[in-house]
Amino acid sequence: MKLGLVIDLDTCVGCHACAVACKQWNTSGTSGPLSDYDPYGSKPSGVWFNRIRHYEVDDYPNNKTINAPMSCMHCEDAACVTVCPTGASYKRPEDGIVLIDQDKCMGCNYCSWACPYGARELDQESGTMKKCTLCVDRIYDENLPESERQPVCVLTCPSHARFFGDFDDPDSEVSKQVRQRSGYSMMPEQGYNPTNKYLPPRQQPAVETHKPRQVSREEHAAEDKPMAQIQRWIAQQLKRQA
Amino acid sequence: MHPAISVICFTLFSGAGYGLISFLCLDDMFDLNFTLSGSGRVWLVGVALVLITVGLLASTLHLANPRNAWRAFFRFRTSWLSREGVFAVLLYPVALFWLLTLWSSDAGGSKILAALTFCLAIATLFSTGMIYACLKTIRQWNTALTPTNYILLGFMLGSLILVASGAGNVTIAVGMVGAAALGKLIYYYWIGQPAGPTINSALGFTRATVRLLDVGHGEGNFLTDEFGYEVAKAKLIWLRVISIVFGFLMPVALLLIFGASAGIPAMVSGFSGVFVERWLFFAEARHVVNLYHGSQST
């Protein structure tokens, strides 16, 4: 199994729901609490597994706004794992989820240096590195209804811009989306082979325009164009009548 | 990258220590007679070990959860940080045995132990370099020049300590400084070349300008604190000059003009120059995550 997320940049409105849902679930989840520092002061900050950034592509007036949610990509060649000296960081062979064993981490930050995607954040209070767990504490929880065994960011996304599934299964929703919509990886040249994929904004759908009416020469020349037009309609409705 | 003082001290002191001990090993192995006497040599090995230890201790200050530091030896198979730790720790017993043999005989210690110590010191220095060099995320580190410079700078400081202690060889020291300076200059040239990912490839929009609109968190966070460190261009140049002047030009000038009698000022100058160089090594490194925070390139 190769579990991960697909994020559709065509429908993501950048609402931050997934980011807050992630914070909410995970602060009481397997690697919680996710500490918040100076929460009511001048520099509020804290540990998040998922952050939404907003970009603009091209210049006004051809600009397009892109909202880009980013969490751990559960890379196949995850250097964050190989560089970890304690072995706290690991990739689960059975499903590819990259995790941090909170009991083993020594808080050296090294893995966060190795991650190109900013997916790892140190929790100053516990002294350990934390990151997206792909909601491992939900997706296998048989006490939850089947439909809820999903990452919370996926469950909560109001514009259904997030999909979760097994990329090894060609028939899974994620595989299909990636195939049909030319899903791509961010910063592929880093060579990490991220599992998570992004769907680019679709091409603008072509809508035909109704052909503008050909205006007759007389009509065009008419002093009072509205009246000419209305007279035409009156004539038409009488004709229809006849 | 945020330049953490603990990490700078680690690479500075441990680097110097490994450089120094390497020279002492070579001295012993090949009877080069850098040192005046056996006791002097013992004393210097002690200094090297102290430097190494101070550096290693400093590095643990960097850990947010040092209680688990002992686990750092377990991932020797993949992690340069683990390897560095293993080599660093292995060096102690070997070096202590060697020290014992040195101490017990005036003529010199066990050549085999000296060779082993030498290998471990080089391996540790190399591993330290590789800790940084293996990171594809930081273009300025991801080069063979990184371990090369680590080793050269370690040797340079080692050779300066030797001269400062009244031993050593001015010519070798000047040579080491020159080699290190050359390595560093090549490095500066190399990182000046544009390369690496851009904000376009980071986001996958390659056909037009991409600009950050909003980073999605109002104040700083771990990522911006750790990776977002930025120094004004003018200040960088100024610091480079300082590091080159104090690190390389001054020691060479002092040694060439005043000979071994300027060993101590040359060493102090070298250390301070390399301290700035270490600081710059972090401050000038641009992690690719900055692309997501709005940098156009790294």
Add this chain to the structure above:
Amino acid sequence: MSSQLPEFEDHSAQTVKTTTCYMCACRCGIKVTLEGEKIRFIQGNPDHPINKGVLCAKGNAGIMKQMSPAKLTQPLIRKKGAERGSGEFEPISWEDAIELLTDRLRHIRATDPKKLAYFTGRDQMQALTGFWASQFGTINWSAHGGFCSVNMAAGGLYMIGQSFWEFGDPDWEHAKYFMMWGVAEDHASNPIKIGIEKLKRRGAKFVSINPVRTGYQAVADEWIGIKPGTDGLLALSFAHVLLKNDLFDKDFLLRYTNSPQLVICAPGEANDGLLLRADAADENSETQVWSLKSQSIQPWSDIDCEPALFGEYQTADGVTVKTAMTLLAERYLKEEYAPHNIAPQIGVDAETIERLALEMAHVAFRETIEIDTPWTDWAGREHKSFVGRPVAMHAMRGVSAHSNGFQTCRAIHLVQVLLGAIDCPGGHLAKPPFPRHLPPPIKPARDMAPNTPLSGPPLGFPTAPEDLAIDANGEPLRIDKAYSWEAPIANHGLMHMVIKNAVNEDPYAIDTLMLFMANMAWNSSMNTAETQGMLCQKGEDGEYKIPFIVTCDAFNSEMVQYSDLVLPDTTYLERFDTISLLDRPISEPHFACDSIRQPILTPDRDVRPWQEVMLDVGARLGFPALVTDDGKPKYKGYQDFIINWEKSPGIGFLAGYRGEHGEKSLVGEPNQNQWQDYIDNGCFFEYEIPAHQRYYRFANKDYLQWAKSVGFNAHDGPIVMELYSETLQKFRLAGQGLYDGPQPKSEADKQRLVDYFDPMPFWYLPLEQQRVSETEYPFFAVNQRPMFMYHSWDSQNAWLRQIMSQNYLYMNRQRGESLGFADLQWVWVESHNGKIKVQLKLMEGVNSDTVWTWNAIAKQRGAWGLGADAPESSKGFLMNHLIAETLPSDDPTENKSNSDPVTGQAAWYDLRVKISHAEVTDAEVAQQSMPQFDTLKPLPGQEPSASVLRYSAGKQVNLKRSFKDTIMRGFK
């Protein structure tokens, strides 16, 4: 494999309860998982009709609202002798507080009930607060609609019998073309997101008209970066193109609108512009059409007469009449509405305007859809299917928050009607109880007497000058001057004028101002700094101009600080609530819905739900509806009241589970188990409308009959859309001095009626912009709702404020650079009303004549449990300082509100500003926004805010990696 995993969650220690979110007014259904007394998780309820399981950022941050250090903890009273606004409070017991309040109110009620002004902000129980006010006997009540979006409500209710806002929805399931006008987030926060995704996945085109490109606009297929305030022109230009090219749905117009009805053309006469009626003396008699069949005038209801859509005719007594459609066509076919003529004014090129109109026409008429469900119209005509013109639209505050918003909203509805895209598959669908007849048959209350309830609700829908709330001299009866000549169709009141009018004693002085859930001392007032001054203003007698201010809030808002009596409310997780069909409905187009809240947590503070307090006070005051004949409270409390109170027989606050055993829907006797029935159903009720009643409901016989039977509408006749508004014409006649009834006296009032009460949609320059120099103030200034914050509520939220704690002023990059501005520099922003210092950000996606910011991020120092150095107060800013509640004028006695002249809707977005470099020498001040305010004092009993939070509901179960794996594994 899962067997190898530890048991992460201790489900045995967890309970799950449903309720309704109130992190905003969208009212999503939530499931709250509790672990002991702590919230483990708040998630969307997948069965809920509104959000279908999803939750927004705010909804997901409910835990941090519950953790907020700004929660009020006990009733407070201003210390004796302390100045109002000085933050000197002392605790008071609930019993004393309620006694004190009741005594005061009892006196007002017994003498002059209008001396109580009761206004509510982002409240979801207007039916209850309105009921309370009418039982009290004061007409001085309204909710926030007047400063929010009454333009949209009125625009729709007077034209199509439903509206944008919360009364209608795009048909997300079928629309193939979707045009969104001026929406950043809106009340249907999650439903719009769910809908946009559905549309896009289906391949529909999404066009957004908005000066700024963020949020929804980001995912639009086409972005039209219009200049603010000009949407009316764009819509009318669309109408021009459609008419010119003969692309409009004539059958739809003939059948369902008043466009074939005959309008009297008699300039200078009292009946000019009125509809021709069967009996000229009876304004309720039937309207007339020209029958092509009989070549004579016939009643509109004669469906077989083949009415003419166009033409000018003569009545038997020689009066010239034209069909309404003729008047419309005469106007909109004019070249002044041609795309090339309006293009420069709106900042969109002519080809684009024409193309968009033609695209919509193509989708409406060439990509028509059909739903094969037979239905019968009001006249008994059978239709074998529902024909759909799949062009949907949605519009909100980008349209409504302008003083031309009412007519602009009408212009947009005009385009929808021309396309035949109202309540049809793929078009704009009404949400029950809408559509309603035009307008709903409720008149604003007027007559007040001591100790007597009003005869009806304070707010209603005037249809003629006779319905205004004015006295014999034509002076306003209401403190906000709603339903006066200044704002005749102010269906939702003018909350933004209350404080100023009360302080000016214009039209009269009041005694007590009671505010519920309204932050009038800060982000919901125009002219904030001055408003704070007014709240503390004293008369020559040394008494406060507003003698007593009572605030019910749940949090330490700015408003709390300016109050005399503070009554602390519960949070949304701590109380019972009803979200009623009598209020703003939560219905979906094909479901009539309502919902409740139930307490999930027990308050740990001395707080009470405002509902309980209101009912308690009402019973103490002896409200007839709340006491028995012997003066004893009739209801045991809120829950009992909700179950047993009936508006009319069988109809109460909750429509579900009525009847003795909960077996009846919408109408039925009280059910003593109703609350539990709701709880058992996930805290909501939905009634599914049968398939044949789902569309064309304005004319759908079965629907209309059903809607009458459940009390939505007073009768089951057809709902005729009024493209031509006779109501507006009546007011215009009054302005012209031709009306046979009340007429305004002042020239300004007359002129306003003549100018703006046009029976047909039109565009005019927003009022403030008519008085402010465009060259001196070159930029439009607007703001947007951030998706993750609700007005002022969420800066207290430790998670949400990490996303944003400072707002910036955004400007077009190219424009900014051409003026020498740099990213993040501090600038002065100046309007005719004031000057603020703010930090600038340059961006691509904004119209180059427009600057904007996020709404309500800024806070007064010390409020909301935040530290005094919080960026919200030191760097954030409110646009409100620049916005005046009255129009700029050379005449200091002129006190005309900065509102839509028809509806009184506050014109937040008419603002124009100039921007200059901020020259600052003192580095510290340089990094601060201006103006800066005093730091508010902590309230008694308020704990200092935490410096670190480590919230967790239970013990963490770590997923361990085995030692063997740690040692043995290689690279993969």
